[in-house]
Amino acid sequence: MLLCSAGVAPSQTPATPPETPPATTTPQSPPAATTPQTPPAETPAPQTQQPAQPETPSTGEPPAISVPQVTVEAPKPRPARRAPPATPARTAAPRPPAPPAQPTPTPPTTPTTTTAGQPAATSLQAPPSLNIITTNQIQGSTAQSFGNLFFTMPGATSAGLAPGASRPVLRGLDDFRVRVQENGIGSMDVSDLGQDHGVPLDPLSVQKIEILRGPEALRYGSQAVGGVVEATNNRIPFAAPPGGWQTQFLGATTTVDRGAEGGALFDAGSRDFAFHADVYGRRGNDYFIPSYPYLFPSDPAPPFNGKQPNSSFHSEGQAVGGSYLFAGGYVGAAVSRFSTLYHVPTMDGAASNSRIAIDQVKYTSKGEFRPESSAIDVVRFWAGAVEYHHDEIGIGEDGIDGIQATFKNHAQEARSEIQFLPLATPLGSFISTVGAQFDHQQIDTSGDAGSLLGDARTNRSSAYFINQLWFTENFRSLLAGRIETVRLDGTSGIFPAALVPPPDNPALSLQSLGFLPKSISFKLLQDLPSWMVASALLQRIERAPTALELFAHGSHDAPGTFEIGNSNLKIETGNTAELGLQRIQGDFRFDAKAYYTYYNNFIFRQATGILCGATFATCGNGVDTGRLLPTAAMSRACRRCGSAAAPTGAPTTGSCAWASCTPSGRATSASTTRPPPATTCSRCESRTPNIGGTRLGARPSSRPGSSARTCSTSTCAIPCNSTRTKFFSPGAASNFS
Template identity: 35%
Template sequence: MYTAERGSSVETVVVTASPISKHIDDTAAIIANVDRDAILSSGGGTLADALANVPGVSGSGFAAGASRPIIRGMDSARVKLVENGLSSSDVSDVGPDHGVPIDPLSTQNIEVVRGAATLRYGSQAIGGVINALNNRVPVTLPDKTLSGEAEAAYASAANTGEVSLLTDIAAGNFAIHADGFYRNSGNYGTPLGTQANSFFVGNGFALGSSYFFDAKDHTGLALVQYDAKYGIPSDTTYILMRQTKLISRSAFEIGAGPLQTLTVDGSYANYSHEEKNPDGSVNTTFKNKEGNVRIEQLIGALGPFSSMAVGFEASNRDYSAIGADSTYLYPAITNTFAGYVFADTPLGKRLNLETSVRLENVHISGTPASGLRTGRDFTPISGAAGLLYTATDWLKFGLTASTAGRAPAQTELFARGAHDGPGTYETGDPRLKTERANSVEATARVKTGMFSFDLSLWSSWFDNYIYGDQTGRTCDEAGICSVGGNDLRELFYRQSAAHFRGLEGKGRYQLWDAGTGVLSVEFQGDIVRATLAGGANVPRIPPWRAGGGLAWDSDAFDAEFQVMQVGKQTQYGAFDTATPGYTDVSARLSWPVMDGWEIDLIGRNLADQVERNAASFNKDTVIAPGREVRVVLRAKI
């Protein structure tokens, strides 16, 4: 609704980038925050769908139920997916056909962190962090005895129906949270006809409660269940996924000298999915049992530091598979222990220094193609320093330098066979070394009453960059390979120097203030270029995007219209294919029908363009949904 500060971050405090609480515009790197309104407007059953309008973020687009976020051209083991700071605990990093058991309908905010601030989450976050935020374990006592939100929606492209409910209850010293959702989508339509086997059905619930000893001290637990069934549109198989997760969150005010709040968060998840044939028979069952804990101590002013935080993190991951694809990756166990320090240091009235360092030990054991059980130990050390210069009340500049290490993932080390989802025959290398990214990022922010603009210019130089190198040969299920004639592309995990660089920007300018409403122009864009040593292209890098539109905000109604041009991808990896560009047209109309009730009418791909995702393994056979109209009804109490 109408506000002179729409699109700004007046009340937004970041929780992902640093354990030290600060305003979203007071960090050296730019952090994106997607709120509940934008999440519900986006539609789709994945986090990548909800982040489609964030510069620098795209999705793998493999299936309606499996589109993992990509940050600055980096995906899989380089992008950490967390829920309230704790691991998503799935196998989406093992294959692009594997979904993430976090539905946008259960999420209230999503933070996207890129650059040096990712050190808090370890070596598997070298490209960035996606943090889905919700109140499943309440961290504040509600102001009202009962509050909540209900939502129902219909979307035309796949005859999608969905409902969700979130509620919070205050009962004495207890805060109680419950949420649930159900989503049912058929095979979606495209400009070329119906995309076969593209359906998605998902549901889930959470029940959690916290006890508050006083306003600051609390401890709580939540039980979370997620279930989904979705088709693989480049195949005839479908996936039946389930996860049960237990989450705990606690915070205690120490109040001993500089020692302030101590937080202890942990989770344990039991995940499995079955890859099934059309007749219901099971090809492969993937399992993942994972636990993780994070302990952080916030420290007040100490010496030159205005605030500090010291943290410890530990995780255990037990992966296994049974069935036809189980030979692709034999059982693997990953144990991680890490310690980190964050500090803020004011260097005068207008200059602030952020520093962080992380020491991590990763032990991974598995069975490579040699058949000999192998264990590897890695000790990535990472550090970063960021300067924020506040030139005026409305202009800020940031500069960040970092060096971050990443331990190879289990797939990169131990893959040893056919993987039907992406259509590859993969071989890992148990001799891989620690991957290191040395990065620099410059940012600029402008925030005035009429104009806002965020800009990031960044570059990352990799040593021992790990990538899947296609040889041009194809293989059968037994690993017999030749030039052509088989279904599976031969791929080896190798290391090389690499250079990633890019630019991201987003802005808004107020054209007219009518007193009862404001008309603004919005614009955004991003570009990534990624090359290996010798100039070869890194595979599956998203193309450039640029666009904008108009937005009207008033008490009576809100309206937006946007045109986004997505470029051709002609700089593709070896044995890949070019991807044509397209123009995406979208619109939204939102109005309150009565107190607490709102209706949204949203149009996507209104020009009914053929949209192929350059970052997807199956882009040659799968295209995105065509023209869609989405209706959302929301009610709040």
């Protein structure tokens, strides 16, 4: 409540006659009332109180007493973020919207569409995305891990090998092609290295999730060819909560696993500072299932007690953060910790009591500043660093229950950008944003993980721009571009052509590889009647190979695979065309997309049909503990060939299984032969010029009685990557968009 009193100020007023003027003064005298903060245009803003000039009395009338103007300004609370005062050179940027009436204010998550700095800023906002999971949806979900929140989202799902380990899958793409981030900073974990690795984000710590694609996604990296999953919370507050403080308590129980979860969030603030803290935890036992869990049990079959064996989990986390609020912006920092222990509920995992313990400490900072400038609207920055530790625990070959593999990840990320004020052009209002980003990742491994991937380092520097052009209030375009320099250092294995011993221990070679991916994305948006928006998108996204794809050379314990990388891989390119129509308001809302993506040099894991143990010396001797999965390049022509390259059955040293598919995508029969000459399975050759390029081990074939051209691939081939790829490798069509 604001109380205001007014009266005649005795200071800075000329001497007046002893008579007090009546309540109603002559029209020449201004009323003694508070003056609005913004004076009328014809009245200049008062700078200092000037004494009133005496008026010349008219003949026959008593002189009028001039009462000086008095302005009473009541004290007001200092806003969290104040816009700079208006100047002739620019329009004052409007204040950010007040925090919503919920336990913790949620900061804006798509600054790309911010158009502060012009009077019609509210009309220059991009339509709200329907690819959003709100706070109420998150709190009402039974998801035990971050990835499981996407099971009910159209165009998305989740993949993982354990209740505590799952990642989002967007349009059939996952792992390295989907970026997961928190408040603009990447999760910086190793969840993209294997389906048994968890994301160190808990649903209890997240307030909103949004999926970004197209030009908006290029702000964060070209690795996110499938999309960016942005999780937001108030760990770095940008405003003080209403009333000075607020708190929230969360709690739930589950019957399927006799589990429980709970959390508490606290926010406080004043005119200059804002503070946040949260703590949460959850636990669950082996969950109940209606039938026997294994399709192909061992002999004798494991006993069944109505529960999924080895499916329990436990996780907890804490965070604290704060911000300094000043005129025109804020700057803040936070530190958080995430810890979890979850079991891997596979048949082998239950037999060896496989479980994974993750501990991550994350430091983040971000800020925003709106300078008093005639050109710059806002300057933003994000920064973060993590210390990540991950142990894979279970019963080893020696019969001892202990740590079998360890992953350590030391990563840093920083990004800064400048958004300029709208510029009037003959085509419309033009808003430009330019920025730069730097990333560093160092993965250290030991135990069985050391044989999978040795110590590897990735350094990435990039620059990007995002331009908005508003032709009219209803028609606008977005254009974004990004260029990166990527350098990867690691150790790759040198394996024999047949991918089986000898030698028992392949030689290791230090590698230092560089890539220069370039990406561009263009989008048009048109507002239609009835709150509908039509969109069209064209983009070309290039992705550099990752350390695992280049340098893998050993067994991976939890998924039971033996993986071989390929240091000859080239940049993967995805070309996408998309049409969309969405209704963003009203009782009935929808978001429909039709898209087509064409990939060049698609990188994937290809099964060879050779079985391996924990070491390369066991490959091809019939030890059924894992399947050799080299990383290869996928090409395109036979794009629907699903699973024609089936394993040959009992492993035969050096055996090859061919599968062919027609250009229409229909799979044909697969055949098994003895190993062809070494020249066939040892190098990339062009054996099908009529198709336009080939990969190692591929040769043309045709169906009996048909002249249609087909293509064949060999599962024993050494991975290679051709710049002209015209056929699709079997078993990977599910990743095609």
